[in-house]
Amino acid sequence: MYVAVKGGEKAIDNAHALMADGRRGDENVAELSLEQISGQLSLAVERVMTEGSVYDRDLAALALKQAQGDAVEAIFLLRAYRTTLPRFGSSLPVETGAMAIRRRISAAFKDLPGGQILGPTYDYTHRLLDFALAAQGGDRPPVAENAEPVEDSMPRVTDVLGHQGLIETSGEGAEMPGDLTRQPLNYPAGRDLRLQNLARADEGFVLALAYSSQRGYGNTHPFAGEIRMGEVAVELVPEELGFAIEIGEITLTECQMVNQFKGSKTVPPQFTRGYGISFGQCERKAMAMALVDRTLRAEDLGELVTNPAQDQEFVLSHSDNVEASGFVQHLKLPHYVDFQSELEMIRRLRRENAEAAQ
């Protein structure tokens, strides 16, 4: 007996109710608050802010709560909210050289002005499950205060190299960088748009591309010139004032990769740059981004484009996880009609095959 696919409306309502139920979980356990998510799952919140392109801890925490901790779904929620926000202006470029440093390391120099500041990092933890955390709490080791405050002057390593002309200049950026959320990306895309794309790109995708370049698919001989994390001021020039005012402070992680370059007839040998940045402490993302920024500069630097990580159409068209997730998952939608068309064709071909064989 044929039962038509009716009742879609009711099914959708029930699906939402079931998800809400699953999200809440056991009612005997206290509900998660946004403060808990934002305070205790801060790296997840920062990834959602970075790829969601909105610096708002509360909204990112809400998105994570609503998405039951699914980062890509949370990023999608935040992006969909972002499109509805009015644009009231553009900030001045943030000055990361004047960052209030919490972490700053260089793998290129043993010591440098301002020194190495290890700061908060999991880098040297032994990855042993801490069962004391499972028992809630456990003893936190006290944070030792440094006797001397961090030095005020913390020049970027690339600036140090730049004084000696050992690294290429970063080049003059466009007066007003492009915005791929307003104008569709056209190829070839300039570095401003490539960086915007990579900053919003899926961490896993960028990580894998960066890794591929290290394994020989477009090697750039990178050194982690500097990674710095801390707070920077965001300044805006309101039209009615005509001068810059500080409108807030954000936490950033910036990574400057220093890469080899052979030089040419017109340019003496010098290092080249790869740049990565993220909101919060998304250090893995910032480093991977810096590697891929550099691989994507292959064409500009006269290198052969032979690997995926160097191919801007390949990288930029597939880096966005909201787009990728939607299109991969749209295969769940009904395709009865197309499938029916294929069935009809395959039956016809088989029939003709059988007839020809007789």
Added chain:
Amino acid sequence: MNTGYNFAYLDEQTKRMLRRAILKAVAIPGYQVPFGSREMPLPYGWGTGGIQVTAAVIGADDTLKVIDQGADDTTNAVSIRRFFARTTGVATTEKTVDATIIQTRHRIPETPLSDGQIMVYQVPIPEPLRWLEPRETETRKMHALADYGAMHVKLYEDIARYGHIATTYDYPVLVNDRYLMRPSPIPKFDNPKMDHSPALQLFGAGREKRIYAVPPYTSVKSLDFEDHPFEVQRWDQACALCGSTESFLDEVVTDDQGGRMYVCSDSDYCGERQKDQMQ
């Protein structure tokens, strides 16, 4: 109606940007116009292009019909219809003849369209040459030069291998004798309905950020060869519910012993025919 958002969700500036793209698309039939596609509250690949186009053209007096696979009651059609009911408060209908705007995924209604109606197609991949050439920089050049030889070779290779052109849906068409166009994944059964249709046909690809159009009464020719003329699917059966022998039929598996029946994919068409037969 939800008043928290602008009419049809998008702000007026965005709608203006979309309308400009649509006007350009209508002026150059079959040409893909890049546009600043917005992130919608529905996932990419689920009709965001069609939704943006509908949002740009819909007015308070319109009557909207949304179908997916020809049916009004498939889950995604329900979801999109609800979205516009919530954000515009316009009347919705399941009747093809009553609709002023029909947003569709994968079908064109069996009931002929008329003057003044707008068809909005949801498009996953707008570029007809994409599976022959993955690079946008190259395909744009091919369109500029009307260099469509690769597509003819592809169709010829089908014939050499299978004895037929094996493309059964999203079958490439030439619009206004100039631009090669993807009709979106409608079955090739529906291709002839596009040719000189009295309705305005708009195509939106949200993720790929392209809009294109076929104005009313424009030629839409399915590619073929003189000795292998274009033909559409045919069924040996009639619809088990309304008896139609003219419509596109979905195969419904009824048991695990090979039992199956065929019914119209266009639920409005089938329902209306059954109603007429009751009288």
